[in-house]
Amino acid sequence: MTCHPRSTPAFRRYMRRFLIATGLYIGTFMIGVRLVPDDAPPSPLYIGLALLPGLAILGWIWAMGRLLIEMEDEYLRMLEVRKFMIATAFALTISGVWGLLELYVTVPRLPVFMIFPLWCVGLAVGQIWNRVSGA
Amino acid sequence: MKNRLRVLRAEHGWSQQALADKLGVSRQSVNAIETGKYDPSLPLAFRISECFGLPIEDIFLREEPSS
Known part of the structure; x- marks a missing residue:
């Protein structure tokens, strides 16, 4: 295995899956924006349209899971797992602490759908941690 | 866990990349093992052992618990 970790076949497959899920997310999100009116009633059609981007989120999570399964290099896989753990700690800490703030004091409400983007920010934090720890 | 990987690799005149290629892992993995960042x-460990033709216990050294 002579190549950079990001040019391994597993990572290339991950990037392909990630981009497909991203395209699905953008497409279904735009469909929802166009077709679902403001203050839409909770009809099956509107609920379905609102849930469609969720399929893309599932796709992202599935792609990340497959990356861990398909990575052949155990050390690089350990670094990815560590990154995911840091991201999970980051997202849970911020959402949990912010939830307590919302409970006790008047602060802007953190939308639930922001937890996944928070987790993705945590991935960047994990990546930085992997770098600074000399891994 | 301590190991003699760097010494053995030097004795064979192999670069980290060369050893990584023989083991089918990344150079980062070899470096992490050599520096003790990763066990x-x-x-x-068996592949490393076969690569050098040595038993595992001649490559990886058990650290005695401090009393």
């Missing part, structure tokens, strides 16, 4: 799995 390899048993299957990888």
Whole structure:
């Protein structure tokens, strides 16, 4: 295995899956924006349209899971797992602490759908941690 | 866990990349094992052992618990 970790076949497959899920997310999100009116009633059609981007989120999570399964290099896989753990700690800490703030004091409400983007920010934090720890 | 990987690799005149290629892992993995940042799995330890033709215990040294 002579190549950079990001040019391994597993990572290339991950990037392909990630981009497909991203395209699905953008497409279904735009469909929802166009077709679902403001203050839409909770009809099956509107609920379905609102849930469609969720399929893309599932796709992202599935792609990340497959990356861990398909990575052949155990050390690089350990670094990815560590990154995911840091991201999970980051997202849970911020959402949990912010939830307590919302409970006790008047602060802007953190939308639930922001937890996944928070987790993705945590991935960047994990990546930085992997770098600074000399891994 | 301490190991003699760097010494053995030097004795064979192999670069980290060359050893990584023989083991089928990344150069980063070899570096992490050599510097003690990562302890390899048993299957990888066996591959390292076969690569150098030495028993695992001649490559990886058990650290005695401090009393």
